[in-house]
Amino acid sequence: MxxxxxxxxxxxxxxxxxxxxxxxxxxxxxxxxxGRIVETEAYVGPQDLACHASKGRTARTEVMFxxxxxxxxxxxxxxxxxxxxxxxxxxxxxxxxxRAVEPMDGIxxxxxxxxxxxxxxxxxxxxxxxQAFSVDRTLNGADLSGNVLYVEDxxxxxxxxxxxxxxxxxxxxxxxxxxxxxLVRGSEFVxxx
DNA sequence: CAAGAGATCATCT
DNA sequence: GATGATCTCTTGA
Numbered sequence: 001m002x003x004x005x006x007x008x009x010x011x012x013x014x015x016x017x018x019x020x021x022x023x024x025x026x027x028x029x030x031x032x033x034x035g036r037i038v039e040t041e042a043y044v045g046p047q048d049l050a051c052h053a054s055k056g057r058t059a060r061t062e063v064m065f066x067x068x069x070x071x072x073x074x075x076x077x078x079x080x081x082x083x084x085x086x087x088x089x090x091x092x093x094x095x096x097x098x099r100a101v102e103p104m105d106g107i108x109x110x111x112x113x114x115x116x117x118x119x120x121x122x123x124x125x126x127x128x129x130x131q132a133f134s135v136d137r138t139l140n141g142a143d144l145s146g147n148v149l150y151v152e153d154x155x156x157x158x159x160x161x162x163x164x165x166x167x168x169x170x171x172x173x174x175x176x177x178x179x180x181x182x183l184v185r186g187s188e189f190v191x192x193x
Numbered sequence: 194c195a196a197g198a199g200a201t202c203a204t205c206t
Numbered sequence: 207g208a209t210g211a212t213c214t215c216t217t218g219a
Contacts, residue, residue: 041211050211060204078201080212097211127212137203168211191212 003144003151008068012087012094013180016042019085020184021159023152024101026133031109033133035101035123037151038184039191041166043084045094050172053093063141064093071149073130073140080127081136085144085151099167099181100124102189103132125191160185167191 003022008015019037026033043051052074053061063072064086072084072095084095101123103110110122110132123129130136135149144150163179170176183190 043211052211055205058205074211075203076210077212078203078210082211084211099211125212166211171210 033106
């Protein structure tokens with residue numbers, strides 16, 4: 001079943017952990033894409049210096065202040081989109097970054113979009129994943145209870161995982177060391193160990 | 194292989 | 207005007 005809004009209203013850390021092993025589904029006219037989530041990061045609120053919303057409420061961060069269960073997609077480094085899922089209560093800005101998935105369905109389409117035939121290289125990183133799944137800013141604010149982008153729960157238990165500091169947030173002071181990155185143990189589809 | 198640079202633009206100062 | 211929740215390619219050992 002499709003994860004309901006109430007799922008995303010849990011604490012961000014909890015959502016980030018529980019998303020592991022669930023299935024990210026992207027419906028698209030070209031064809032659908034499905035991947036098993038193997039890596040996430042939690043951005044836990046306004047006090048978290050790694051979280052964009054720590055800079056305040058702006059046009060860009062507005063979505064994170066909205067209700068849980070929507071997509072927060074932003075563009076970075078002039079090249080890449082990042083896909084996040086908004087968590088917690090309205091007016092509390094927090095989200096989970098989807099960092100990597102294991103391709104399950106729509107693999108040919110992903111290979112085309114990524115211009116790579118190496119399975120492990122299709123969605124093993126937040127920028128790659130967005131390319132493979134054709135996620136861009138037109139999906140910013142998209143409701144995850146809709147039929148374009150959502151997460152499917154097949155009732156499987158959350159796989160064994162481990163936690164590390166988040167990637168690429170050296171500027172975040174004491175927050176950079178927090179173990180808010182979660183990876184499925186043993187998966188070869190994560191962005192890096 | 195590991196390390197480093199370059200690409201390129203929306204967003205905020 | 208600076209900078210970033212990245213990726214890819216090149217370099218050199």
